Amino acid sequence: MGSGGGRCESRYGPAKIFRGSIVTFILLFAAGLLGGMINSLAGGGSFVIFPALLFAGVPPVLANASNTYACLPGYVSGAVGYWRHIAPYREKLIGYSMIGLVGGYLGAEALMRISDAQFSVIIPWLMAFAVTIYIFGTRINRWLASRSSGSRHAARAGAIGLGLLLLAISFYGGFFNAGLGIVLLAWLALAGYTDVHAMNGLKLLISVVVSVAAVVRFALTGSIAWVEGSVALAGAVVGGFAAAYFSHLVPAKMIRGFVIVYGVGLTLYFFWTTYS
Template structure:
């Protein structure tokens, strides 16, 4: 089950994003405790972020002047989010899973509209400067904190942030999104591993499936209509969120 979930999750991450909606619940259903399942999901998603960053490097390279700041903020935010997760009990985390899933699914559904809305009100670097470098840095810190605490939906939120920061090249935005995700996930995984909070066997099985799924999806991407796939992910995500609300509060 975990390998198939990783296979599907890796393929979905490669094609449309949202693979955590499959891998995280699969880890829960496999009997991994909630906090450990969340940490293991971050571990399983990491190779996909790394390979994607390498693939987009030529689009990232022109923005070298921003990389140090983004990586430092990602390290700090990711660590703080992971540290907070380590201080939450399984019962407490289980109680907020439905709300985290709801936030991630709503962000996924309306992410493209949010990105277009933000981009339409951002006129490049002038608006970014007007918003204030400190404000943008603080916003990115909050986003990276979320990513260290709960990985699902991070990529879509980062795209909206990059649009607000004045970027308009979608390839550069995707590359920077993946790079920041790598930084956040690496520091979170190190923190989780230090306290024995990763289910290595279950997480590695999902990771292996995700690597293969991402490769196969990239190879056969032309055969899969992105709109149909996105619609299926939304239906699944909404149903899964309803399930978590029902099991938690019913």
């Protein structure tokens, strides 16, 4: 593994002595709770969970891998919930899953071959990309959908080209999980899908496959902070269920606005911390 065993402490987190403290666990559970709620209502929970892991003192590469692990149950439960919308496209699932597995594994492999210092330098750029996609993703999807014509469009674009693009997106998801769902929605629009429920279901299913491949790769080399990641995961599960139950009380646009403001501010902070 390129980053080796002597990982540096995150420059974004507190001193090492705070790792494993009750305060850290409360912070991570709260971040998971909020992230799970945001994922359920508007998407973008990784913008909360990943930085929380960094601030808790988890080294950058491990924090990124642990974020993927913490978000996985939400993808699974969402895909199960959308299954009736996914089922009509079951003949495509094997192909999508194979591409997602390969791309997710290769992305995770790439992450394992860089050091914490190298990854820290690109975190601001990855965050900027993910936040930009989050902000403009709906417009991009609408634009792509308005210019698609179902399977004829997919045929014109070329099955090979669409497959390679999905491979690249899956690679991104295995390397850095934030923003994966929105990029997948754009790909599905390009592929000619128009049913929003089917698109959300397929997005979640592909996210499951990509994340499983990545988590298996991370686990094989001990690159997941299991304790911290599991605390955030528990919070995300509780938050996701709570948000689903009380979703009628919180406008999704309000949550989305909060995520955008928070994500932009956080990205600027990462740029300032990294390059100042």
